[in-house]
Every structure is written in structure tokens, then in C-alpha cells.
Amino acid sequence: MRRPEVRPAGPAVSQAVELRRRYVEELRREGVTHREDVLRAFDAVPREEFVRDGFTTGDGRLVAPTDADFLDLVYRDAPLVTKLVDGVPVSSSSQPSLMAAMIEALDLRPGSRVLEIGVGTGYNAALMSAVGARVTSVDIQPDVVDRAVAALARIGLAGAVDVRLGDGYLGVPDAGPYDRVVVTVGLTGVSPHWLAQLVPDGCVLAPVAHAGSHPVLRVWRSRTGAVEGRAVLRAGFMSAAGPLAARHPWSHVAPRGGPLAPTTLRHPPVWRPPLDVFGYHDLWFAVGAWDRRAGFGAGPAGGWGGPGGCVLLDGAGTSWAGILADGSVQAAGPSAGGYAADALALRDRWVDEGRPRIDEWCVPLVATVDPETPILVPSGWQRRR
Numbered sequence: 001m002r003r004p005e006v007r008p009a010g011p012a013v014s015q016a017v018e019l020r021r022r023y024v025e026e027l028r029r030e031g032v033t034h035r036e037d038v039l040r041a042f043d044a045v046p047r048e049e050f051v052r053d054g055f056t057t058g059d060g061r062l063v064a065p066t067d068a069d070f071l072d073l074v075y076r077d078a079p080l081v082t083k084l085v086d087g088v089p090v091s092s093s094s095q096p097s098l099m100a101a102m103i104e105a106l107d108l109r110p111g112s113r114v115l116e117i118g119v120g121t122g123y124n125a126a127l128m129s130a131v132g133a134r135v136t137s138v139d140i141q142p143d144v145v146d147r148a149v150a151a152l153a154r155i156g157l158a159g160a161v162d163v164r165l166g167d168g169y170l171g172v173p174d175a176g177p178y179d180r181v182v183v184t185v186g187l188t189g190v191s192p193h194w195l196a197q198l199v200p201d202g203c204v205l206a207p208v209a210h211a212g213s214h215p216v217l218r219v220w221r222s223r224t225g226a227v228e229g230r231a232v233l234r235a236g237f238m239s240a241a242g243p244l245a246a247r248h249p250w251s252h253v254a255p256r257g258g259p260l261a262p263t264t265l266r267h268p269p270v271w272r273p274p275l276d277v278f279g280y281h282d283l284w285f286a287v288g289a290w291d292r293r294a295g296f297g298a299g300p301a302g303g304w305g306g307p308g309g310c311v312l313l314d315g316a317g318t319s320w321a322g323i324l325a326d327g328s329v330q331a332a333g334p335s336a337g338g339y340a341a342d343a344l345a346l347r348d349r350w351v352d353e354g355r356p357r358i359d360e361w362c363v364p365l366v367a368t369v370d371p372e373t374p375i376l377v378p379s380g381w382q383r384r385r
């Protein structure tokens, strides 16, 4: 493993070191990883070198390296969007706590061979390299690849991380086999090429579309040759380009742009205090496992406050029912009564079944029929025994 280069201390460098210490303490407090080597990697790799052309924050602010709070914003537990096309994010540095949790879930050892799909800024590849992995990373956008290569070179990792340009769907066969494939962009299904490029007991860690977000699944081929998956973490990612994001017969209802029709039907809250963010995502995942109409809704005009939540939607987007964190149900549209009844039944089923957590679910993955670019998609979620 090559360590990131140590730079001579100047005022900005010492400020970065100080802020990085705070950032690592925040990750430690959040409990997203228990591995000291992973926390040390976050301490060693300068994130600012991977966003040298600036970034956009969650509230839409464009931040330049010359801004007084540039470093302060770099060392927050937040994603940094580094490229937008027509206002849509197409590349970013993912949320640090999510990267930490995924690196932990990969169970990397010194010398582990990893294929990353979506190099983005190169920061996650540098972190994995800092824990001793041998990383190959591929990205579909040429300018993104160029910037990642330059950033990795700036911190002394040129050549240590093998960066390729291409559609990650195909994997990178000539650098395999890999112990792990890690995907840092949202998919609808897993590429069969990745499984073919793994060692026999290797696995893929990938955010796969489910009810309006991209929870992270661990996917592997069992001894019988069947492909199996297990949900590991809740997460949200931008969507991949190309066949990795194809819709398929088991897809959840397509997301709708714009607000939902105004609420016409309300059922009262049942939980005081409301579910916390983990409990709510457990409920949402279960609703998605039981019903393909489940997706994300920002709420009717004015919203529900916060980032939105779990809704059942009809294909045309006219009828919907949302389940909020306090267990209340709101609905609208010509079939509001039926949608609300279904939402209430799903909410109560989750309670009756003991409030299953996300990581209690497993699923077989089946190949789509596309002859050119099939993907392996989850079909038939079950509780683990």
C-alpha cells in the first residue's frame, strides 16, 4: 500500500488537519464503523484535493476553493456534488458516513483486490487504498476520470489506484479477479460480469433501487450457482447511466416529478414519539418488499417537512397514500380510500411482524431477459430465517 503524501504544514494545511480531526471524531461518534484502520484512512486522505474545482452543497450553493468556509464544508458528513448536467447531479463525493459504512461492510484486508464502479472524485478509491486494498475503479465520464486521476496523483497515489474509463456494466476483466466489487452509484440490477470477475467466495456491494431509494445489498453466487442478496444499509445514490439503470418487470413504480395532489383523506398518528430515521427506513423498506407501488414522495405542495417519505403511488400519479413517521396516513386521488386502506394494512403488518429491520431481508436475484445487457434484479424479498 502506498500512503498519501504528507505535505509541509502551512496555515491551510494545519486548518485542514484540525477539521479532519473533528470530522473523524464525528464519524466515530456516529458509530458507522468500528474499524480503526478505516477511521485512520479518513484522517490520512485529504478530501479537499478531490474537490479542487469546487462543489455544490445540498442546499444548492456553489462552493469554490477560495471561499472562506471551503474546508469547513469539505469536512462535514455530507455529499459534495461535483458535476451537474441540466441541474441534475451526475457525479459527487458520496456522504462520508455512507462510505465508511460501506468500506466496513466490504471487510477489506491488506491486499484485498477491489473493483469500484463509479470513481467519481476518486476519494473513496483513495480511502480503500489507504486501508490496504488494491483498487481498480471505472467511471463512464471522461472528464470525471481525468479529474480523479489528477487528484490521486496530487496525493501520491498515481498508479496505486488503477482508474479506467468505461461503462462499469462490463467490469474490468483484465485487472481481476476481485475479492470485492463495490458500486458507488445507484442501480436497478447487478451486472453478471461482476460476478464472473469475482473470486469464488467474493461478493458485490451495490446500491440497488428499492421503493424510491437505493439501499445497499450484498450479493454473491451461492454453491448451487444461484445469485442471492441481502440488504445491508439504507442509502440514497444518484442513478447510473446505461444498462445498470434499466427498468425491469419487478421495478417499483416510476418516480414522479412534482408534488403529489393535495391530501383529501387523513388517518391519525399512532406513534408518539414518531419513529426515528432508522425505524422509519425499516418500515419503508418492508413496505417496498411487500408492495411494488411503494416509492418516494416529497408530499403534496408544501411538503410534509423534511425530505419526504414513503408513499404508495399509482402508475399515473393520480392516487397516492403516504405513511408518515408518526404512523399517520394521508391520501388523495380517485382511489384515495383504497390506497389509504392498503397503506394502513402495510403499516400494521410491519408492526405485527415485529418491526423487521432492513438487514433482516434477503432476496434471490434473477436475470432480466435483455439478450445484450441482462442485469440481475431482486425478485421476491423474504425475511431471513
Ligand SMILES: C[S@@+](CC[C@H](N)C(=O)[O-])C[C@H]1O[C@@H](n2cnc3c(N)ncnc32)[C@H](O)[C@@H]1O
Pocket: 090, 091, 092, 093, 094, 117, 118, 119, 120, 121, 122, 123, 124, 125, 138, 139, 140, 141, 144, 166, 167, 168, 169, 184, 185, 238, 239, 240, 241, 242, 244
Ligand atoms: C456518486 S459518484 C461516485 C462517488 C465516488 N466513488 C467518490 O468517491 O467520489 C457516481 C459516479 O458513477 C459514475 N457512473 C454512472 N454510471 C456509470 C456506469 N454505468 N459505469 C461507470 N460509472 C458510472 C458517474 O459518472 C459518477 O462519477
